[in-house]
Amino acid sequence: MKMICINCPKGCEMDVEKVGDDVRVTGHSCPRGEAYAKAEVTNPTRMVTGLVRVAGMRKPLPVKTRTAVPKGSIDAVLFALHQATVQLPVKIGDVIIPDAAGTGVDVVATANM
């Protein structure tokens, strides 16, 4: 099947074929593309970036999952962000939600506030 790599602005168009347990990738121009393609057919993942409410302020805190989470967990992670409220001060990299939605991935702050 056809697939566009999302790793970098190049957006390589790749052909991905599942042969038994093996995944064959062509059209990629770097190892990251191949890894992405394989993950897309076995366990697709995405980084989630979002906003968390700050106590006493209208301005929200920007956050991200420290690493990519399974695509199927995005809604659950977003819900966890929606439920959370943080107290300032916060520094870049501070853990805001540990093990978000049971993914094993922490949500961390991406701005100093």
Place this chain on the structure above:
Amino acid sequence: MEVDAIVIGAGVVGCSVARSLSRYNLNVAVLEAGSDVAEGASKANSAIVHAGFDAKPGSNKAKFNVLGNRMFEDVCRELKVPFRRNGSLVLAFGPEEEKALEDLKARAETNGVPVEIIGQDELRRREPNVSPEATAALWAPTGGICCPYELTFRSAENAAANGVAFFFDAKVTSIRPADASGAWRLECEDSRVFEAKAVVNCVGIRSDELNNQVSATKYSIQARRGEYLMLDRDEDGAFSATMFQVPSKMGKGILVSPTVDGTVIVGPTAEDIPDKDDKATTYEGLEKVKAGARRTYPNLPLGKVITEFSGLRAHETTVGDFILGEAPDAPGFFNAVGVESPGLTSAPAIGQWLAERVAAKLGASRKNPSIVSADVSWWPKTREMAPADLAELVSRDSSFGRVICRCEGVTEGEIRAAIRCRVGARTLDGIKRRTRSGMGRCQGGFCTPRVIEILGNELGLPPEAFLLSRKSAPKALRQSRASCVSCGSGVLDVLVIGAGPAGLAAACAAKEAGAKNVLVIERDDAPGGILQQCIHNGFGLHRFSEELTGPEYAQRFIDRAAELGVSVVCGTMVLSIEAGMPAHVTAMSPRGGLAVYAAKAVVLAMGCRERPRGALMTPGTRPAGVYTAGTVQRLVNMDGIMPGRRVVILGSGDIGLIMARRLTFSGAKVLACVEIMKKSSGLMRNVVQCLNDYDIPLLLSHTVTDVEGREHVTGVKVSKVGEDLKPISGTEMHFDCDTLVLSCGLIPENELTRKAGIEIDPKTRGPRIDPKTMATSVPGIFAGGNVVRVYDLVDWVSRDSEIAGRSAAEYAMGNA
């Protein structure tokens, strides 16, 4: 911090020197141990502009008194400071003192001061309240009265308007040669360190101590205390001239004088005291003032006294004169030691004279007069306004209709202006001297609670913080004023316009390439530019080999800039650039007003802006609910505001795609992304991860052909377009939506570029540049980032802006 010249002490002499120095192409800083200007003798003196008849002929006191006196009309007009030539009278009581008047008259003539002696009848005719015991008087028509603290703070405002940086709570504890370069290194009590090629000692009462640290020619200052009484305004008119008595060796004796504020000042005593900080008044001292004043004014109404105070004169004991100029054995160290009376009168002349010496020493040229700012941060004084003018002012700004100080008629608007000006008040005393709030008959009884509330509100602190000291700024504010204005100083090596990724990268690169003074001017309240609202990931893969979000990427450069000592001033909008060597950049900010910065090289890094709806010529009504993608990004990510729930996106630029996902995450339904072209204008990776992942349809070869809704968007009509990009009738579909987001491209922002006469490339719509150096068509002006052309990736913005920064540094240093 390194500058060309440092003035130590922000009294009337220091501020006059600073103002005069600001006329030269020099980087100038003022260091003041207190929290405000005019904290020493400048705030507590007789406020007299002396005619100059009694100074010893040939002395500095005589020379600068007479020179300064002649300058006062012009200086006070320029600084918008009240001044009146009311004339001075020296009273003689009996034949012996009449002889002394003759001596004074001879001295006046030697000094070039016009005087005449008048008899008792003439004296009583002119001054009916004068004592009948006074038998004759010396009349000096050039004597005058002014407001010493207003002269000081307006001098400071004008100096700051011309780039002088003021640092407060900066008590210099040590001064020594920095290294072989011949610069001076100054360390402050709070461990701030400054270096300068020239230092001007205007420390007043402690000027001997500073001099004695660097020079073998030692001086000794004796603190000489003078106590005063102040009478209420309804005594105005008691005397029209300043009434002196025949002077003694301790000073000019007790005077009685009107003030420019309509009160009457009486004093001072003259008492040598051991403690240079002892400004207490004493029972004995005040008795002496009363007794002395009664000689002139037998009916002195003690019931009208509103306050008493004392000031310390800096009396030099070894020379007994003003000691001015470069210390013989300390090159670059200039003195203004022992400036006591007539110091106020002499200050403008001393300032000019010392500035000339410093500029000559440093080989500095005078600024082109066309770029010297006349601004003194003037604000209306409501108590002096005609009712019609006042009514008009209040209708424009109601804060000028709220009286805070009832005695002196000072309004909230004036107090806020006194805080917001360049060298703004940070203390109760600072407000008092700038506005007269608290100087009237109740002496702050009514207005203090209201003034601290305004101080707290303006400066972001609880009001009670201002009650800890009348004259020291709350701890949280120490040094903060410096950061408001410091960066505007003198001739910069490189000035960068914009503190987004391009500007920060250029500034860091310039600093790394050896540029010394690098300043970034940013119009937003914080550095980082548009990255601060780009909270998604995908930045920095090339630059840092990591996938960062926008704020994280920005923070790396903000931290780097801070490490390197790049100055960033925020909340400041550049209005124009005048090319040249140096170039002059005019900028405006709420706190700093209008300021002109001089820089050897300029880097343009203003970024780009979005094409608005008007540029797309989308038909339909003009309701609320139509936004550009960047605006929606700001609203959602920075301000916590969701603009709508059902959204159509017109255009498939990257920001539009990113916002499709963000709005979905935030609970909105994105109905479609409509693109007139056959393929997305944004990156394919964004089509995949922002649209496809969330099943948002991308309608290629479609466009919005109608916007519906009177007050707010209620829906849009979308049609297919043909090869000619024209809508095909019969293909219309309708979307019920409350928001239309436009993502139809970006345009480099080049108003400033065009105004500066820089050639624009019609293809990129940015300045035409030499890609090797990022130089524009105008020498000394460089450009980097989206202001040049719209980039896909911030990593490349940083890379190319670094080239611009390096080239600017090389240009600046090559033209040093």
